Amino acid sequence: MVCDNVGLKEVVQVILLLGQTVGALIFTSVADKYGRKPVLVACNFLLGATGFGVAYAPNIYVMIAFRFLCGFFQQGATLVAVTLRMEFLTSKNRRVVIVLSGLFWTLTTVLFGLMAYFMRDQSWRMLQTAAALFTCNFILSALFLYESPRWLSANKKYAQTLEIIRKACQINKKDYQKVKAVYELHVIQPQEAKDLVVERNSILDIVRHRALFMTSVILCFIWMTNSLTYYGLFLTSSSLAGNRHLNFILIGLSGLPSDMLNMVLLAFFGRKPVIMGWLLTAGTGLLAATMFMAFGSSEASVILSVIFSCVGKLGIGASFSNMFMYTPELFPTNVRSAGLGVCAGVSRLGSMLSPYSQTLAEVALWGPGLIFSVMCFLSAILFTKLPETRGQPMPNTISDMKQRVASNYGNRNVDVLDYEAEILKPK
Incomplete structure (x- = not known):
């Protein structure tokens, strides 16, 4: 489709990432204002429609759009799906679901790698359609x-919240009246007694406070590192020795051990040491791979460079996955x-540079x-400057978040969604 305009090949990928940046900033804010579910359903439908548009684009410019x-x-x-998923979970269950x-x-x-391999003799349009x-x-x-x-609360x-709680109690065979009483005592009554108005916050409310602003800046840099490294490794996988389809699949499979290890590590250690450990693993693996590529002949x-690249992919994939759990636990x-949208949006700056990592690798x-x-x-x-969130309730207000950042330990009150477990557990 590009013929002599080879540079447009990278533009197609950069434009996709630019769309991700804009979408991350817009739809996450809309979801905070109008709810998670309608935004999620609408975006998923429109994603499919535009995916088919890519598959049958008549020229490169329509495809870019x-x-x-x-x-x-x-x-x-x-991102809205991530937020919705995290808000349905108690602190004890987030680890399991994020690993899954x-x-x-x-x-x-x-x-996807297997699909590309078995459809290698077909038009790329068929792979995009699939x-x-x-x-x-x-x-x-x-x-x-x-x-x-x-969000409803x-x-x-x-x-509407009580209706969801009623259905959950019915499915899990819990005493709805007990759970309702706890919810009214700890959520409804305090808000009504203080005559609290609904907070209409924006991301600007966070950056106005120095501690929260610095936390957001650190998170954005870590997200950008994860994104640049993760997608850069995939896009440079064709530069590795051997079959490009096989390398792509091997780079993907390298995330499987990290998923299993996360299940164990997050059960015994906090979020900080686990994520920091994976970042160090990624950095060490990639540095070793670089040394073998630069000085080995x-x-x-060559084989060792591929192995250590997979080690780097293992570390960065595990870190990236855990950031989807850790980041929502910090924001009210x-x-x-x-x-989450701001962090993901900024991370796309790294993603936009990742297509050019292959060009750099050629030089x-x-x-x-x-x-x-x-x-x-x-x-x-x-990461050492960020607070631990393991076993902590998700903050409900800006004040809760400020307290957590300031203390670097967080509020140890019982989470709203943990009330049921607290009142039903054996004495």
Whole structure:
């Protein structure tokens, strides 16, 4: 499609990432204002529609326009889904679900590599069409997903929250009246007694405070490191020795051990040491791979560079997956989706540079790995300034978030969604 305009090949990928940046900032803020479910369902449907548009674009310029829209709606679907998922979980269950989410991501990556391999003799349009078909799950989302009870409570929609709690109690065979009484005591009555108005926060409320602003800046840099390194490794996988389809699948499979290890590590250690450890693993693996590529000339050096690249991918994939759990745990309810959106949006700056990592690798094969490893080491150092969130309730207000950042330990009050477990556990 590009013929002599080879530079447009990278532009297609950059435009997709630009759409992701805009979508991350817009749809997450809309979800904080109007609710998680409607934004999620609408974005998922529109993602499928624009995916088909890419598949049947008549020329490169139409394709670029549809790629922008794909990125735009993809971030609305993905980030709002992350927020909704996290807000349905208690602190004890977030670890399990985020690991399962990482596992599904890994398996989907491998599936996509296999699809590309078996469809290698077909037009790329057929592969794009097959990928777009997966968005048909928007039908299930519309029928079976509930709105976030945390968002409903924060916006004083108590009746709708209680209806979701009633259904949950019915499914799990719990005493609805007991749970309702606790919810009224700890949520409704305090808000009504103080005559609290619904907080209409924006991300600007966070950056006005120095401690929260610095926390957001650190998070954004770590997200950008994860994004640049993760996608850069995928896009430079064709530069590795051997078959490009096999390398892509192996890079994807390298995330599988990290998913399993996360399940164990997060059960015994806090979020900070685990994520910092994975960043250091990524930096070390990529630095070793870079050294073998730069100074090795034997076949063994080539093989070792591939192995250590997979180690780097393992570390950065595990870190990236955990950031989707850690970041929402820091932001308060009415800016949680927007806060995640800002971090994801800024991370796309790294993603926009990732297509050019392959170009850099053609000039200096060791270049991308050196940049990735330095950023990973720096991110691990910066992470020491962030608070631990393990076993802590998600903050409901800006004040809760400020308190957590200031103390670097957080509020140890019982989480709203943990009340049921507290009153029903054996004495």
